[in-house]
Each structure stands twice: as C-alpha cells, then as structure tokens.
Amino acid sequence: VRSVDGPFMGRFxxxxxxxxxxxxxxxxxxxxxxLWLLDLRRAVVSRLTASxxxxxxxxxxxDGKNIAFYSNRAGAYDIYSRPAATAGAxxxxxxxxxxxxxxxFSPDGKFLLxxxxxxxxxxxxxxxxxxxxxxxxxxxxxxxDELWPRFSRVPDARGRHWFVxxxxxxxxxxxxxxxxxxx
Numbered sequence: 001v002r003s004v005d006g007p008f009m010g011r012f013x014x015x016x017x018x019x020x021x022x023x024x025x026x027x028x029x030x031x032x033x034x035l036w037l038l039d040l041r042r043a044v045v046s047r048l049t050a051s052x053x054x055x056x057x058x059x060x061x062x063d064g065k066n067i068a069f070y071s072n073r074a075g076a077y078d079i080y081s082r083p084a085a086t087a088g089a090x091x092x093x094x095x096x097x098x099x100x101x102x103x104x105f106s107p108d109g110k111f112l113l114x115x116x117x118x119x120x121x122x123x124x125x126x127x128x129x130x131x132x133x134x135x136x137x138x139x140x141x142x143x144x145d146e147l148w149p150r151f152s153r154v155p156d157a158r159g160r161h162w163f164v165x166x167x168x169x170x171x172x173x174x175x176x177x178x179x180x181x182x183x
Contacts, residue, residue, distance in 0.1 A: 010024040010025070010026040011024065011025055011026070012024055012025040012056065012057045012058070013038075014058055014059050014060055015060075016064045016084070017060060017062065017063070017064040018064055019040075020039065020040055021037055021038065021039055021040060021084070022037070022038040022040065023035060023036070023037055023038075023048065023058035023059075023060060023067050024038065024058065025055070025056045025057055025058060025069075028047075032052055033055055033056055034047055034048070034051075034055055035047075035048040035049045035055050035056075035058045035067070035069055036048060037084070048067065048082070049069075049071075049082075051071065051073055053071050053073035054071060054072045054077075055069055055070075055071045055073075055080075056069060056070055056071070056077075056101075057069060057070060057102065059102050059103065059104065059105065060084070060105070061081075061105050061109060062105045062106065062107050062108065062109040063109055064084060065083065065084055066081050066082065066083055066084060067081065067082055067083075067084050068080065068081045068093065068102035068105070068112060069081075069082075069102060070099075070100055070101050074095065075097075076095075076096065076097055076098060076099055076100075077099040077100055077101065078093075078094060078095045078096070078100060079092075079093045079094040079095075079100050079101075079102045079112070079114055079128075080092055080093060081093050093112065093128060093134075094114060094126075094128055094136055096116065096136075098116050098117055098118050099116070099117045100114050100115065100116045100117070100126075101114060101115050102114050103115055103125075103148060103149050103150070104149055104150050104151045104163065105151070106151055106161060106180065107152075107153055107154075107155075107161055108161075109130065110129065110130055110131060111127045111128065111129055111130060111180075111182060112127065112128040112130060113125060113126070113127050113139070113149040113163065114126050114127075114128065114136075115146070115147055115149070121141055121142060121143055122142075122143065122144060122145045122146075123145040123146055123147045124138055124139075124140060124141040124142070124146060125138075125139045125140040125141075125146045125147075125149050125165060126138050126139055127139045127180075127182055129182070137182070139182075140165070140167075142169065144167055144168050145166070145167060145168045145173075146165055146166070146167045146176075147165060147166045147167070147173075148165060148166050149163045149164070149165040150163060150164050150165070151163045151180065152164075156179075160179045160180065160181070161179070161180045162177055162178065162180060163177070163178065163180050164176065164177050
C-alpha cells in the first residue's frame with residue numbers, strides 16, 4: 001500500500017484499462033473541482049482540467065485513450081471527453097438543459113451510457129453512439145430513478161454485454177441487470 005500526496009481532496013476514482021493510471025475528481029486549494037491523473041508507476045499527480053467550472057466523475061474509455069466527465073461550464077452539467085494525455089482538446093459529447101453524468105463506456109468503445117436527471121422522469125439512463133450520427137437515445141426512462149449503469153467486461157455466450165444499474169422502482173434502491181441491446 002502506497003500513499004501519494006496531491007494538491008486536492010480526491011474522490012470518484014477510475015482506474016484505466018491498463019491499470020497504470022487513476023483518473024479522479026478532486027477539489028484543489030481554491031475549492032475548484034478539477035480532474036487529476038495519478039500515475040501509479042511513478043507516483044506522480046498531474047492536473048487534467050484547467051477550467052474554473054466544476055469538472056466531475058471521470059471515466060476511462062474502453063481503449064484508455066480518452067476520459068469522459070461532466071462539467072457545468074455552459075450552465076447545466078453536460079458531458080465532455082478529452083484525450084487522457086494531458087495535451088489535447090476537449091469535446092462536448094452531450095448537451096441538454098438537464099444535468100447529466102457520464103457513467104460507462106461499452107467494452108467495444110461504441111457507446112457511452114449516461115444518466116440524465118429530468119424534472120418529470122427523475123434519473124434516466126441514456127446511451128450515446130460514439131460513431132455515426134452520435135444522437136443520444138433514451139435507454140431506460142420511467143418515473144423512477146435509474147442510476148449508475150456499469151457494463152460487464154466480458155460478453156455472455158451469445159456475445160451480448162450486460163449492464164447493472166440501480167433503480168428505486170420498488171420504493172427502495174435495488175440492483176438490476178439487463179442485456180445491452182442498442183438500436
């Protein structure tokens with residue numbers, strides 16, 4: 001066990017697919033919510049985002065080349081992506097009037113699952129195709145909260161990936177599992 005000092009209070013850590021670097025959300029000495037990278041081999045911390053807006057909950061792409069996160073730099077929390085290398089332009093992936101959070105990339109890198117908090121339907125799970133028209137599609141939308149989807153890393157015998165999520169459809173939050181069948 002090793003501890004690494006950093007200029008932040010870190011949380012929401014996500015380990016890259018090669019298990020060499022941790023991306024995390026941290027609050028710096030000026031109370032700015034930023035994204036940071038922790039190189040586990042060298043025990044070095046570097047800042048990934050420079051914006052004074054809130055940047056939160058980073059997640060690694062399946063190939064480890066990009067990091068998705070949400071930020072309120074344009075008002076509502078929208079979803080952005082940027083190269084994991086500290087140099088590179090950020091890209092706006094999803095924008096709407098409602099707060100959103102990036103949750104999980106599909107293992108094949110073709111989709112991003114995210115949660116949108118809508119005033120009428122609460123937390124809904126959407127998916128964003130990362131190729132083609134890249135138009136967001138509601139995946140699970142109900143009057144209940146559906147939150148924090150995570151993909152299985154290994155496909156089942158039929159080649160399908162499954163995802164797990166939380167929902168309060170019974171009155172209490174419970175865990176649900178379902179196949180990911182976009183389209």
